[in-house]
Amino acid sequence: MRAYVLFTTPAGSAEDWEKTDLWQSAAEIPGVSVVKDSEGVEARLFNAVTSGQTVLYDTHGRLLFSGGVTGSRGHFGDNTGQGAIISIVNAEDPERTETSVFGCPLFNPPSECKVSSDE
DSSP: OOEEEEEEEOTTOOTTTTOSHHHHHHHTSTTEEEEEEETTHHHHHTTOOBTTOEEEEOTTSOEEEEEOSSSSTTOOSOOHHHHHHHHHHTTOOOSOSBOOOOSOBSSOTTSOOOOOTTO
8 A cells, every 4th residue: 555645735835835744744654655746736636625635546546535534623533534444445344435524625725624513
């Protein structure tokens, strides 16, 4: 399995704009490749529109999961999205193949961020 974390950068952003503590945290995860996604080119290819959106594909390019892997914005811990990915990777049937994404819009920054009802 290959895992990538993309950091979308807006047009005209400063050099290394994306190199935040979150970038460093992602880079410390074993087996993860962290990639600068200039102007969201890759995000658009995968139909990602919200920060934190996660997609999982099989070796044939078939989408197996799309959604969030947190239970609410900024949440850490077990949740439905995380459980779905673990099930799929372990060749089990997931409870769901789509979940809500609790993040900020990637391509419409003036919009409000989606938050869970728990906040």
